[in-house]
Amino acid sequence: MKAITYRRYGGPEVLEYGEAREPKVGPDSVLVKVRAAAVNPVDWKARAGYLDSVLEAVFPVIPGWDVAGVVERTGPAVTEFAAGDEVIGYVREDFLSRGTFAEYAAAPLRTLARKPRNLTFTQAAGIPLAGLTAYQTLVKVLEVAEGDTVLVHAAAGGVGSMAIQLARHLGARVIGTASERNHEYLRQLGAEPITYGDGLRDRVRTLAPGGVHAVFDTVGGEALTESVPLLAPGGRLASIADQAVVALGGRYVFVRPDPNDLQDLTDIAERGALGVEVSSVFPLEKTADAHRLNEEGHTRGKIVVTVG
Template identity: 60%
Template sequence: MRAVVYNEYGGPLEVTDVDEPKIGPDWVKIAVRASSVNPVDWKIATGGLDAVLDTYFPVVPGWDVAGVVEEVGPSVTELEVGDEVFGYVRKDAVQGGTYAEKVGAPIRTVAKKPADASFEQAAAIPLAGLTAFQALVHHLDVGADDIVLVHAASGGVGSFAVQIAISLGARVIGTASDGNHDYLRGLGAEPVTYGDGLAERVRELAPDGVTAVLDLSGADLDTTPHVLAGGSEGRVASIIDPAVKELGGHYVFVRPDADDLDELASLFDDGALKVEIAETFPLAETQKAWDLSQEGHTRGKIVITV
């Protein structure tokens, strides 16, 4: 089968033939239709997670997937051959990723894809969507009485966070550049420009303060004590800066979870979660997709089709 690989940290991406994945008892083999680019993909390729995950070269990168189940392990009862699925296929080592024609996936990492989603849309959801969902639901316990401040609200994770928080009944204030304010309004958020004076601008919209903060940028975490409402101490989560713990908050590292994927699929099919795709690239042009991601200016997800 064809796959994208790199043979050393910092090495070039190549499209080449590799062996088909083997699957264990509680795994499925997926014929990949699409994947998507997350910054962690190219950060790993430079050794960014070498201290915490074993890496076996050549590496097939990629954690997001949407496709069709081609084979199931003998203990799998949740899915059948032919099921359309999506998932965040993070394993316990860096090796057999989703930038390939086929991928082996532990059953805990996948679920049936949203019925109304294309494979491209479904592939754009898992990592970013799970990150937002788990931060808001499992760590911040956001509900209908909350005012949530989302930093970097127009980005891949931020766009999902805005929509998920609104689906939970919360009011959302989101930081973004001026050019993305209309986009955030379209998602249902109240936009504010990041940078100097941010705390004052947030307080203009929420004079009594916000009740929860989700940091997706790392740049504005120091404003948190100045914008949180009284009694909301510790209701802050960051996916960037572990120093959030010093504020009594939560450092969030997303984990694969089939039940959470089911929740995201339901939100999509109910019309509460929309997916913005910035651009799509065929597997052979994955390097171009990474180059675009590294520029850091795209809105929405970059998708790789197989």
């Protein structure tokens, strides 16, 4: 099969396009014919070796954790899916080797759910990692409820844009930080936009004089520390970007595969409450260019690689 691989850690230049062995399918897994795979910051961070202390790399590594595709065949213990089913997945294992930037990907059942019928494969590929991150943070950590006011940092990005939509679905009011050029986009998603940087506290207090009930940080650093005084009494703080949040009384969140959570996202998308903004699309052989663009850090929505 055709795939993207890297044989050593490094920059985008280590990514190679060529032939790779089709993955074996275990008893509790399915083989997915990949139609699209989204690019996430963790992809290039893993490729650069930043995750080496926690994830063993079995070279050559096929990168990628997000996938949308069609079940080609199933393992002998699988009853949940059949050949021809359209699926999405956050296909993260406890090592780096068998990723989704390939014609086929082996996906454990715990990583999969049914693809939203109202989304294209390109759109649906953007849901798993970003959607699960937003969903698990908002629902399971911040426990956002109807009537809450939520501050979302970097709200125009892949996770931030999902967080706005899901928080609105939960009945919350959302204030989102973004550059001026993305303010109209945030309004379309249902958020009240503000610029980040100097004066952030005053801008948030103008909109929420009594403070916010929850802060969802996707940036870390100054954005995180500036958020603490903006919390209302009993307010909750979570970050997916900076473990210093723990010392500030909040929670650090690292997304995990969960088929039930992923199916919830599919259901929400099919009700029209969750969409995916695809900013750029690359063919599989141009994955290195997709990585370069993602590393720039100014993406609105998702960057997606299509296969076939």
